[in-house]
Amino acid sequence: MGIVKIEEALRLAGEVDLDLVEVAPMANPPVCKLMDYGKYKYEAALKAREARKNQVNTVIKEIKLRPKIDPHDYGTKKGHVERFLNAGDKVKVTIMFRGREQSRPELGFRLLQRLAEDVADIGFVESAPKQDGRNMIMVLGPTKKKADAKAQQRRARDAAAQNTEEAAPTGS
Numbered sequence: 001m002g003i004v005k006i007e008e009a010l011r012l013a014g015e016v017d018l019d020l021v022e023v024a025p026m027a028n029p030p031v032c033k034l035m036d037y038g039k040y041k042y043e044a045a046l047k048a049r050e051a052r053k054n055q056v057n058t059v060i061k062e063i064k065l066r067p068k069i070d071p072h073d074y075g076t077k078k079g080h081v082e083r084f085l086n087a088g089d090k091v092k093v094t095i096m097f098r099g100r101e102q103s104r105p106e107l108g109f110r111l112l113q114r115l116a117e118d119v120a121d122i123g124f125v126e127s128a129p130k131q132d133g134r135n136m137i138m139v140l141g142p143t144k145k146k147a148d149a150k151a152q153q154r155r156a157r158d159a160a161a162q163n164t165e166e167a168a169p170t171g172s
Contacts, residue, residue, distance in 0.1 A: 003029055056146040060139070062092045067107040074111075078118055081140065085123040087153075088146030095136040108136040116140065 004012070013020040013034050021040075024031035061084040063077055084091045093115060095108040112129040119140065126141035142149070 009034075054147070056088075056150075058146070059089045060092050061089050062094060064094045064096060065111065066096055066098075067101050067104070067111060069111070078115060081115065081119055082122060085119060085140065085142045086149060088142050088144060088149030090126065090142065091123070091140045093138045093140065097134050097136070102134060105131055105136060112136065112138045 001012075009020050009032060016034065018034045019037040021033050021035050021037055022030055023033050063081055063084075065074075065077060069077070081091050081093065093112060095111060097105070097108065101107070109129050116123075116125050116138070121143075123140040123142050125138065127137075127139040129136055129138040
């Protein structure tokens with residue numbers, strides 16, 4: 001509308017039943033806009049709520065191992081790590097050393113390297129193995145984002161529900 005006196009702008013806002021909102025107070029002259037301020041605040045709150053809903057919290061899951069782990073137990077723990085990474089979570093792998101095991105940290109290092117190689121297709125080493133007192137710690141991160149993993153799980157669940165509905169006979 002161009003440059004308008006304040007009284008004129010307020011009269012125009014009153015005529016169309018809208019609010020006169022100052023958008024750029026530091027400009028010369030200040031810039032104002034005719035809008036329904038209540039509706040604007042409501043829409044802004046909806047956008048903020050939607051953004052919070054889509055926000056992803058990073059979760060770190062922990063798996064504890066021992067240097068002399070049985071091959072079957074290793075397979076089970078590796079399965080847990082794969083499940084966590086597929087869900088989009090980070091995994092902290094801890095190897096606990098006891099007694100004389102502390103004098104052989106290379107055993108734990110080799111075990112962590114083997115685990116990293118086994119899950120290389122779904123995760124990557126975020127923090128290299130490092131000794132921390134009696135423990136050796138390594139952090140694995142997922143290759144896909146948590147939001148993508150959630151969306152994929154939701155699609156799989158919906159497809160499974162669809163298949164069960166089609167397979168169920170109707171009651172007539």
